[in-house]
Amino acid sequence: MNITPDQIIYWSYENIRINNTLVTTWAIMILLTGISWLITRNIHPDKPVDGKQGVLEMIFITLNEQISEAGLQNPARYLPFLGTLFLFIAFANIATIFPGYRAPTGSLSTTAALAFCVFLAVPFYNIYDMGLKAYLKTYFSPNPFMAPFNVIGEFTRTLSLSFRLFGNIMSGEIIISILLSLAPFFFPVIMSLFGLLTGIIQAYIFAILATVYIAAASKNN
Amino acid sequence: MDTLSLIATASILIAGLTTAIGVIAPSLGQGRAVASALNAIAQQPDASPTITRTLFVGLAMIESSGIYCFVISMILIFANPFWNHFAGN
Numbered sequence: 001m002n003i004t005p006d007q008i009i010y011w012s013y014e015n016i017r018i019n020n021t022l023v024t025t026w027a028i029m030i031l032l033t034g035i036s037w038l039i040t041r042n043i044h045p046d047k048p049v050d051g052k053q054g055v056l057e058m059i060f061i062t063l064n065e066q067i068s069e070a071g072l073q074n075p076a077r078y079l080p081f082l083g084t085l086f087l088f089i090a091f092a093n094i095a096t097i098f099p100g101y102r103a104p105t106g107s108l109s110t111t112a113a114l115a116f117c118v119f120l121a122v123p124f125y126n127i128y129d130m131g132l133k134a135y136l137k138t139y140f141s142p143n144p145f146m147a148p149f150n151v152i153g154e155f156t157r158t159l160s161l162s163f164r165l166f167g168n169i170m171s172g173e174i175i176i177s178i179l180l181s182l183a184p185f186f187f188p189v190i191m192s193l194f195g196l197l198t199g200i201i202q203a204y205i206f207a208i209l210a211t212v213y214i215a216a217a218s219k220n221n
Numbered sequence: 222m223d224t225l226s227l228i229a230t231a232s233i234l235i236a237g238l239t240t241a242i243g244v245i246a247p248s249l250g251q252g253r254a255v256a257s258a259l260n261a262i263a264q265q266p267d268a269s270p271t272i273t274r275t276l277f278v279g280l281a282m283i284e285s286s287g288i289y290c291f292v293i294s295m296i297l298i299f300a301n302p303f304w305n306h307f308a309g310n
Binding site: 003160163164166167168170171174198201202204205208 | 277278281282284285288289291292295299300
């Protein structure tokens, strides 16, 4: 039993390894971009909206609403980043319905990379909005004694963001594989269904927490 | 008992204890959260979609502390760094 899909290696040359995580991540990226490109290829204001475009618009509007509800005005600015995070994680977790597929989110390297993106995005958006000086000042709020804790909090929340997603997906996979050897067929199916629910909730939580982190720094000012 | 079996014994024991003890607090917390949510839904059935959504997010966040313990157990059993260190020598 492999604990992460990182250990399934397809091709290796010296220190360069092509593993399952890498392959599925690229496949998901190509699929998501390809589907979006196909749907948005020839949209036009005069044309009637067809089913595929309707689904995409539904996702788009819901994401916009959720971002503005979490406290960010002008959600269109943040949608490319936060929406992509949500869509990627949600798609990676839903695709477990295909047999033989291992979710790339069950590998710590994927989730750490995603959390690192959030770690960089918080100062990026906020420095762009209010300038470097005002952003650094948010570390000294509510008072200067809290500065070390604010800095530590920046790192620990990135760590917990990556571990939360990794732990949830990985534990689901491990429980399914243990149940497969104990009580095949029935219970693994129920746990897979439960895993789909957890996967969607975790994708939502990851995106909403990223939103809250970006919003929190700008609110303090 | 040589070093390897000592490490194996300690890892298995601690892995079980980590999940067993670490799961107590999150499960109590989740129970409290669900109980309060049910109370809130009973008092205000109209607000149940909002309450349910918030409840699920809250539950997942409480659950993550239990998940951390589970991750530690899994690392101890499947990817123990000390085991690889001593088995390699």
